[in-house]
Amino acid sequence: MNISPEEAQEALAVIKQTNAQTRKEYGYNGYYLMLWGLIWFVGFLSSQYVRSGQLDWIWGGLGTVGWVASAFLGINQSKHVRATAGQRIGFFYIALIGFAVLWLIILQPLDLKQGVLFFITLIMFGGVVAGVFTRSLSTIIGCVSLTILAVTGYYLIPAYFFLWVALFCGLAMFGIGLTLRLKWR
Amino acid sequence: MAELNEVIHQPARLRLMSVLVSLGKENQASFNYLKDMLGLTDGNLGAHLRKLEEAGYVEICKTFVNNKPITYIEATALGRRAFSEHVAALEDILKVDKQQTNHNSNHDIH
Numbered sequence: 001m002n003i004s005p006e007e008a009q010e011a012l013a014v015i016k017q018t019n020a021q022t023r024k025e026y027g028y029n030g031y032y033l034m035l036w037g038l039i040w041f042v043g044f045l046s047s048q049y050v051r052s053g054q055l056d057w058i059w060g061g062l063g064t065v066g067w068v069a070s071a072f073l074g075i076n077q078s079k080h081v082r083a084t085a086g087q088r089i090g091f092f093y094i095a096l097i098g099f100a101v102l103w104l105i106i107l108q109p110l111d112l113k114q115g116v117l118f119f120i121t122l123i124m125f126g127g128v129v130a131g132v133f134t135r136s137l138s139t140i141i142g143c144v145s146l147t148i149l150a151v152t153g154y155y156l157i158p159a160y161f162f163l164w165v166a167l168f169c170g171l172a173m174f175g176i177g178l179t180l181r182l183k184w185r
Numbered sequence: 186m187a188e189l190n191e192v193i194h195q196p197a198r199l200r201l202m203s204v205l206v207s208l209g210k211e212n213q214a215s216f217n218y219l220k221d222m223l224g225l226t227d228g229n230l231g232a233h234l235r236k237l238e239e240a241g242y243v244e245i246c247k248t249f250v251n252n253k254p255i256t257y258i259e260a261t262a263l264g265r266r267a268f269s270e271h272v273a274a275l276e277d278i279l280k281v282d283k284q285q286t287n288h289n290s291n292h293d294i295h
Contacts, residue, residue: 005278008276008278014200014203015200018204079215080214081213084259134211
């Protein structure tokens with residue numbers, strides 16, 4: 001099969017254009033990061049400054065919004081593209097959260113900050129495993145970085161740990177999500 | 186030098202493979218998503234997919250989501266390799282053409 005350099009150039013341009021269009025259409029990870037980044041930001045900012053009696057309501061509301069929105073995104077995404085590892089990741093997260101609840105009961109009494117750090121590192125551990133399943137190096141790097149940031153804040157400024165997490169984990173997640181969306185636009 | 190692939194080079198199939206490969210490994214695109222993305226009719230897309238499936242370049246999986254039948258398509262490892270070789274062959278053509286142009290212009294100067 002022989003083609004002219006002009007035809008080759010044209011074919012390469014088509015490939016480049018299609019790749020850009022696909023990435024633009026398939027930028028769902030950015031939405032998840034923006035959603036949970038915003039939830040963490042508002043939630044942990046509240047944990048730092050709002051009285052503890054109201055925190056259960058705030059976190060309960062934020063969690064509900066997060067799971068409902070994630071389910072909506074997931075259903076919408078599966079109409080277009082699905083990860084073959086998606087089901088495995090879903091079952092893994094259910095098992096992980098089940099064990100986490102058990103460990104939290106076993107480890108009582110637990111300081112609130114320790115509990116939060118345990119929860120954050122657990123979610124990030126889940127993210128690393130999901131990254132391994134989906135062969136996404138950026139997910140693994142992102143989750144490890146957020147873990148390091150959370151642990152650093154816990155030991156460096158324990159009095160402002162929640163503010164630290166709100167800014168360096170929540171806002172950072174939102175920023176990464178927004179960057180992904182803008183990059184793929 | 187890499188060889189051009191006749192199955193992949195057809196314009197619609199080139200775009201089709203390009204979408205599937207750029208989604209990355211472990212990701213499948215739905216039939217409707219591909220149809221909208223590429224602006225093809227059901228019959229047209231089906232025919233191109235059959236051709237690619239016969240060559241072993243894509244895998245077609247029919248399933249149900251919310252009780253609705255959905256067809257997902259994924260590029261196989263063989264398909265990804267064939268696509269990269271095709272892209273390499275296209276780049277080689279441009280490289281050779283550039284060398285030829287440079288050679289000719291040098292020849293003209295002398």
